[in-house]
Amino acid sequence: MTTLEPITVGTARADGEFWLIVAECFGVEVPTFQGEGPSCGHPALFIRLSRCNLTCAKCDTKHTWDWSRFDPRKESRRQSVAELVAWAASSPVDLVVITGGEPLIQQQRLLPLVHGLLTVGKRVEFETNGTIAPAPELLVDGVRFNVSPKLASFGAVEAKSLVPTSLEAFAASELAAFKFVASTxxxxxxxxxxxxxxxxxxxxxxxxxxxxxxxxxxxxxxADAVAARHWYFTTRLHVLAFADARGR
Structure with missing residues (x-):
């Protein structure tokens, strides 16, 4: 059974520093790429946040939410915004991908993180399932959203995974691309x-x-059917290059 730890919006430590629940950060010590979507192949840093509001059967990051298989005490930690910005700033790579889990669960805590990353010259891409509409404060230059709505064929319950008002908010922002996983x-x-x-x-x-x-x-x-619809096609570079290894 999967349970979500309550997350209080805007929680800060006693010293006033905002923190996030993080699964892993990678791309500084061992360089890597954005593996999917519009920036596929671009050098990238990754901040993977823990927790998700969906329980998709074909999810490949179940260590961020499936506590029947993983121990949240081992798979997640709290890190401050200042620590995360300093980590990203230590690399010359300009793209930071904030992913999950579902990162927008922690949206209010992400506002100072995104501000800090933009301030040190980074640009930010969110990988999101599209169930939570973006805060207006995130709709700024230097931020993009790769929205990946989950279909029933992915092992999702579409009544939960497809939220029309949120999808339409992303579409209206003109800062989103819509990336669907497909099998057939x-x-x-x-x-x-x-x-x-x-x-x-x-x-x-x-x-x-x-x-x-x-x-x-x-x-x-x-391939032929995607081309016939004049849609974009992306591979999964991390699978092809690194055999889907964690931290790559």
């Missing part, structure tokens, strides 16, 4: 329905798979 051409039909209903654009499709062989096979299943 039938998934593309469902994506088309959602894109039309909520005016989602641009649409990116990413082949489902946790091994290079699976990604390649699914790519070949989907």
């Amino acid at each position: 051409v039938a998934d593309l039909d469902r994506i088309a329905e959602l894109a039309e209903a909520h005016r989602l654009a641009p649409v990116w499709v990413m082949p489902e798979g946790t091994t290079a062989e699976e990604v390649i096979a699914t790519t070949r299943v989907l």
